[in-house]
Amino acid sequence: MADRVFSKPVVIVNDSSHESNDSLHTEILTEISIIPRNRVFRGIATVIAGFLCNFIVFGISFSYGVFQDYYTDPTNGPLKHYSNSKVALIGSSATALTYIFGILNGKMLAYFEVPWKVMTIGCVAMSLGLILASFCNEIYQFVLTQGILYGIGSSFLYMPPVVCAPLFFKKYKAFMMGFLFAGTGVGAFAMALITRKLLSVVGWRWSLRILGFMNIFIGLVASALVNVPPGLNFSKNNRIINFSNLKSAKVISQLGASLFQSAGYIIPLIYMSKYANTLQYSNTQGAWFIGINNLINATFKIIIGFAADRTGRLNMIIICNFLSTLSIFALWLIGTRDVFVSFVVLYGVFSGAIISLLPTCLIDLFGASQYQALTSLMYFCRGIGSMLGTPIAGLLIKNNGFITKDYQNAIIYNGVLLSVSTILLGVMRYMYFKETGVFNKVNIPF
Template identity: 50%
Template sequence: MSLLAEHNAAEAIELHSESKQPEIATTPVDALTVIQNLRANKDGILVVLSGFLCNFMVFGIGFSFGVFQEYYKSQDGPLYKSTDFQVAMVGTFGTALTYTCGIFNKTLLYHFKPRNVMLAGSILMSTGLILAGFCSKLYQFILTQGLIYGIGSSCVYLPPVVCAPMFFNKHRAIAMGILFSGTGLGGLALAPFTRYLIAQIGFRWCLRTLGFINLTLTVLASLLVKEPKVETFRTNNKLFNIHQLGSWKVWLQLGGSLLQAAGYLIPLIYMSSYAQTLGFTRGQGALFIGINNGVNAIFKVVFGFGGDQIGRLNMIIICNLLSAVTVFGLWFVESRSAFVSFVILYGVFSGAIISLLPTCLLELFGPANYQSMSSIMYFCRGIGNFLGSPLAGLMIVNAGITASDYRNPIIYNGVLLIASTMCLVGLWIIAYYEKIHKTWKL
C-alpha cells in the first residue's frame, strides 16, 4: 500500500466515525454501567487479564531493580567496586529494551500471532533472569539481566498492550488502567519479596526463583491473549509510516513520552539507596519501593476511570504536572517525613501517563495508525530510559553517602517531568484545535 493510499484510508476511517475524535472531555458514567459493559466483552477482559499478568512480572521485576541496585553495590554484593552509573545500566538496559524493541512489534504481530510472540518472549525473559544467577561481573549482568531479559520482556509486554485498546471504546481508559495496574501491584509484591529472597537464599537463587515464577505466569498470560478482529490490525508489516513524522502532533506526543520515561524511573531506581541516607534500613528501602508501586497500581485504575470522564489527555497532563511538583516539593526536602510523603504521592500521580497513553494514541491518530504509532512511542520511551537513571547516577556526588549528594539527580528528574508536561500541553492544544475544526491530520 502506498503512503498516500494508507493516509487516505486512515482519514476515511476517522471521517466515518466522530467517536474516534480526540476526547478532550467525555460524559460521566457510573461504575455499574462500566462493569456491565466489561462483562459483555469477554475477549477484551481476557486480554486485559493477560496484560495485567505481564505487567505484574515485567515491571514488578524491572521496577524492583532498586533492591538489586542497593545489594549489588553493597559490600556483600558482586558489583561492589562498580559505580552507581554502571550498576544502574543493568536495570535501565532491561527496562529500556522492553520499550525500544517495541519498534519491531508491528512487524512481529504481522507475521506471528500475539500468543506465539509472547511465548517466545516468556522463554527469553525467564532465561535471562536464571542465567543472571550465575553471573559475577558487570558485563555478564548487562547481557543477562539486561539484554536477554529486556528483549524477552518486550515480546511479553507489548502484544496485550497493543491488542487491548481495540476491544474497548467508551471505557477504554479504565480497562487500560486495570491492565497497567499490574505494574504497580507487581512492584508492591516483588520488591519486598526480592529483598526477602536475597536475605534468605542469596541473590543468585533469588534471580533463579524469579525466573521460574515469571515463566509460569507469562506462559499463562500468553494463552489468554485474543487477537482483535479489526481490519486495521494487519494492514502491512512496515515498522512505521514516514508520513507520520511530518507532524508537530506526532513529535510532541513522542517528546512527551520520551521525557516522561526518562524521569519516571529515577526515583524507583534510587529510592532504596536514598532512603538509607536518611537512616532507614535496607528492608525499609525495599518496602518503600513496594508501597510506591502499590499506590501506583490503585491510582492507575482511579485515574483511568477519571480519564473516561474528563478526558484521557487532560488526566495525563494533570498527573504529569503533579508528579513534577512532588519531586521538587517533597523529594528535594532532606526530611524523613517529606520522603515518605514523596514515596506515596509520586506513586499516586506518576503512573497515569503509562496507562492512558495507549488510549490517547487511538483517539489522536486513529486505528489505522495505532500500531505504528505504538511502535514509535515505545521505542522513544526506551530511549528515554537510557537518558534517565544512568545519567542521574552520574550526577550523584560523594558516592551517595548523604541525602544532599542526590540533589542534582532530583533536579534533573523534576526538569524532565516539567518538559514532558509542556510537550503534552502543546499536544492538547493541537488536538483541541482539530476537534473544533472537525479535522483529522497527522
C-alpha cells in the same frame, strides 16, 4: 443478535430521586448492549493477560535494586569489585530494551500471526536470560543475560496485550488500561519482597533460577489469554517506522512527551531508598517507601483511569503530568522528613496514571488505524528516555549521595524532564483544539 449481551438497548425509566444514579446505570448498560458478548469477554481476558505481563516483567525489572545490593555486597557479592554505576547497567539495559524492542512488535505479530506465539518466544527468552545469569561470574555476562536477553524477551511478552487490549473497549478504555498497568506496581512490590526472601534463603544463583521458572509459568498463562480485537490487522508490508507519521507536529509532540516523561518517571523510584537514608530513615524503611509508592501507584492507575473516562483522557494526563512535576519541585526538593513522606504518596498517586493513559490518548488522537504503529514508536521513544534519565541523574548526584543536598541537581533535572513532558502534552492539546474548535470535549470518538 445471539452474540449480544442484550437483544436491544436497555432503557431505564428514571425518577427524580434517583436521576443521577439511573442515568449512569443506563449509560453503562447501553454501552455494554452494543458490544458483542464475545468481545467483552475476550477484552477482559486480554486485560488480565496485560496485568500478568506487567506484574512479572516490571516486577522483576523494578526490583533489580535488590539484586544490585546483593551483587555489590563487599563481603559475598559476585560483582563486589565493580562500581555501582557499572552494575546498574544490568538493570537499566533490561528496562530500556523492554521498551526499545517494542518497535519490532508489529513485525513480530505479522510474521507469527497470533500474539501467543510472540509472547511465548519472549517468555522463554526472558526466563533463559535469568537462568543463564545464575551461571555467570563476570559483569559482561550478566549484562548479556540478565540485561539484554531478558530485556528483548520481556518486550515480546509485554507488548502484544498493551497493543490489543484498549481496542476492545470504547468508553472505558482508561479504566481497563489502568487495571492492566496496575500490574506494574503490584509486581514491583511483591517481587521485591520475594526476591529479597529468596536471596536470604537460597542465594543469588537459585534465586535467579526460581524467578526464571516463575516467569515461564506466569508468561505462558498470560500468552494463552491474549486475543486480537476486531479490525486490528498485522500486515507484513508495514514498515518498522513510518516516517510519514513524523511529519505531524501532533505526533512529534506526543513522542517527545513520552520520551521526557519516561526519562523522569523512574528517577525517584531508583533513588528513593538511598535518599531516605540521608533523612535518617533505615534501609528497611527506605525499601518500604518504594513498596508503598508502588502500591499507591497501582491503585490510582485504576481510580484515575475511571475518572479520565468521565472527564477526558487527554485532559487527565496533562493534569497528572503537571502534578507529578509539582510534587518534584514542591516536595522532594525541600528535603525534610515529613515532606518526603508526602512526596512518596503524592508521586505515587499521579505519576503511574500517565503510563496507563498514554495508549488510550493515542487512540483518541490518531484513531485505531494508526494505533499499532504509533504505540511501537512511542515505546521505542520511552526506551530511549529511560536511558537518558537515571544514568544522567546519577552523574548529577554529588559525593555518592551521603547527604540530602547531594541530590539537589538530580532532583532539579528530574523536575525539568517532567516539565518539558507536560509542556509538550499541553501543546498537543492545543493543536487538537485548533483542529476541532472544541476544548472541553470529554474524549474524541473512534
